[in-house]
Amino acid sequence: MTVLILTSEQDVTADMVVAELHLRSVPVMRLDPADVPGKAVLSADYAHGDFDGHLSVNGHVLSMGGLRSVWVRRPGEPAAHASDSSSWLTAETRQALYGMLYSAPTRWMNHPRNADQARYKPWQLRIAHLSGFAVPPTVITTAPRVAQQFAEEYRDVVVKSASGPPPGDPASALPTTLIGPGADFSTVAAGPALLQRYVPKSADIRLTCVGPRLFGARKRSAPGQVDGRYGDTGYAWGTTAVPDRIAKSVQEYLALSGLAYAAFDFAEDEDGLWWFLECNQAGQFGFVELETGQPIAEAVALWLAGRTGERRVPESRG
Amino acid sequence: MRPFTLNYARPRVLPAVVTPYRYDSSMQLNVLPDGRPAVSDRELLLAAGTTTSTAGSQTHFDD
Ligand SMILES: Nc1ncnc2c1ncn2[C@@H]1O[C@H](COP(=O)(O)OP(=O)(O)O)[C@@H](O)[C@H]1O
Numbered sequence A: 001m002t003v004l005i006l007t008s009e010q011d012v013t014a015d016m017v018v019a020e021l022h023l024r025s026v027p028v029m030r031l032d033p034a035d036v037p038g039k040a041v042l043s044a045d046y047a048h049g050d051f052d053g054h055l056s057v058n059g060h061v062l063s064m065g066g067l068r069s070v071w072v073r074r075p076g077e078p079a080a081h082a083s084d085s086s087s088w089l090t091a092e093t094r095q096a097l098y099g100m101l102y103s104a105p106t107r108w109m110n111h112p113r114n115a116d117q118a119r120y121k122p123w124q125l126r127i128a129h130l131s132g133f134a135v136p137p138t139v140i141t142t143a144p145r146v147a148q149q150f151a152e153e154y155r156d157v158v159v160k161s162a163s164g165p166p167p168g169d170p171a172s173a174l175p176t177t178l179i180g181p182g183a184d185f186s187t188v189a190a191g192p193a194l195l196q197r198y199v200p201k202s203a204d205i206r207l208t209c210v211g212p213r214l215f216g217a218r219k220r221s222a223p224g225q226v227d228g229r230y231g232d233t234g235y236a237w238g239t240t241a242v243p244d245r246i247a248k249s250v251q252e253y254l255a256l257s258g259l260a261y262a263a264f265d266f267a268e269d270e271d272g273l274w275w276f277l278e279c280n281q282a283g284q285f286g287f288v289e290l291e292t293g294q295p296i297a298e299a300v301a302l303w304l305a306g307r308t309g310e311r312r313v314p315e316s317r318g
Numbered sequence B: 001m002r003p004f005t006l007n008y009a010r011p012r013v014l015p016a017v018v019t020p021y022r023y024d025s026s027m028q029l030n031v032l033p034d035g036r037p038a039v040s041d042r043e044l045l046l047a048a049g050t051t052t053s054t055a056g057s058q059t060h061f062d063d
């Protein structure tokens, strides 16, 4: 039984998991959907009331009957590397590839259906409420007056993008930023603005969930710091224990969202309370593993191999 | 009219050059010029675009 990893070739974080699978002699196929059609070949047949399918790439072959699990890591767009690439060819190839994979009984980390849903930040906030997390007051609006009122009510307010920075412009970043006093909200009419009450924080928290296993990481914030990823404060990520209340809410969130993997961001306030900021369904973990030594890649490999404990236990070492 | 959120865009500090690595299709892993696996190079892992948190949200659909 083979693990299928959908990701780009240059994804070295996926290498960390492939190496763990090799160590355990678990068969693996690594495939970039961008390489279909072309370098990678697929066939699926539906005949006599039965189904089978095959994938091959670089001499590795996989039949759908032998598919153990699928890890959707950083896949390219189907057909992106094809010589005659087009949005139509991408749609056709997506049908062929994902239609075949959906036909096979297998476990997903994460199922694309759940992943698509889970990417919506406003939906995340609602699921976070229902799961019992503390969520900072937030508004997303195209009405300048609503934005203005929100900023007046909560005073210290941040703006962030819902979908990330503009994809076509690698030279530009869109960090979460405090809105100064006297901001002009008229251009909220030109695009939805996501505003949130600033959490005066003592630390950023990254909580990586692999099936039932929880890896808590904490990085101290400099006074007044907003986006923890920008500006070097000299603080590093370290392991932190996961409070029971949080572990319970995480369990609820994962059940409601159908996610097998998730990386939560929290802001820890001065009382030690963790405020939910977002949940990244395919969030990066390499930087956490390197800085804290937590064995996240191994946990992913064990989950994909089907050798995971069923107990949901926070991993708090040190 | 430029959407409000884009007023807060900033130039990105592009990651420093890292050791070149290439994909070994038989091992299905990236390797360094001397043949060692790329995952053995901690500096490369930290600097490579796919590993740090900011670079992740830059190049991919999820942070
Ligand atoms: N309400 C907030 N109060 C304080 N800091 C915040 C707040 N929202 C976000 N941040 C900081 O900005 C970072 C990025 O925000 P986040 O909500 O995780 O969005 P994304 O990672 O998708 O850009 C967080 O990790 C945190 O450091």
Ligand SMILES: [Mg+2]
Binding pocket: A265, A278, B063
């Ligand atoms: Mg985040």
